[in-house]
Amino acid sequence: MAKKKKKMPSLNTTSTADISFMLLIFFLVTTSMDTDMGLARRLPKPPEPDQEDATMDIKSRNILYVRLNHLGELWIEDEMNRGFSDFKELRNRVKEFVKNEQNLSKLPEKHVKNIDLLGQCFVTDKHVISVQTDRATPYDAYFQVQNELVAAYNELRNELAKQKFGRELQYLKKEEIDAIKKYYPQNISEAEPKKYQQGGQ
């Protein structure tokens, strides 16, 4: 009689929704979706203990000084001209300096270099951009300089990528990017390079 229907009672799942809602709300609250962004840089290797002073002999025409004083004011100096400058101007100055399109004698010297995929190139790979700061320089000013320097190189590389490969840098293959990087290497020095020619301070 009572044995007729022996159905398993199904598990009551009405509260599953509530439980998962609670978990959901917990994760909603604790989540921070912001992806961290930043300017990626690479530091030079630490100096060898036995190596006293890295006497880098750099011709004065190959150096572009970018100085920041304690107020965060910008001073740009190469053989062409020198003086206080705007942060907006920095990018063009750097591009002009690194490119040396007209092969001027006051801008970095050019060499013939054999680069894979690009062939014989006439590049200014000996140039150095020397960034100097005061201990009291605001970090923001320094960051803007770094940002502009990276921007200048990125623009130069992009121009070259479009000219040689017809595409923007980000769409190139790895070997092509390497070739472009060899054409425009980033030589940014934050130490005081020694000059063998005379120069201001």
Added chain:
Amino acid sequence: MAGFKKKASREIPEMNTSSLPDLIFTILFFFMMVTTMREVTLKVKFTTPAGTELEKLEKKSVVSFIYVGPPTDNLRAQMGSGTRIQLNDRFAETREIIDFVAAERQGMTNQAEQVISIKADQGTQMGYITDIKEVLRKSWALRINYSATKRN
């Protein structure tokens, strides 16, 4: 029309909510995946500078953070208002960064890819940053990242 005589109970059928938990679970899993729990409590205040040429920090597992800035308001009474460095959950001196970098490197599978992200306040004096960079160089943590916000 005898077959259609069902006028008596015109009740709206209840909505079937049996798939609701599944839906919620889907959303839950999404948030569980994208979530990154803030693992440190910040003891310093900072507004990172704004830049245009920023890159995303892709691999979270190889990134360690160094926070630089003045102490937060409730800690100012103890710590003063000068620039301080925070490593993990506490204030630290510049030279302690060597141990910090080594400790962080220990847990990484790909130690060569270690990245140190410097989250520093805009107004920090470069002296602190230069010292930090010098220590990082000494501890062979050469890949660094100046944390910043995007600007157009």
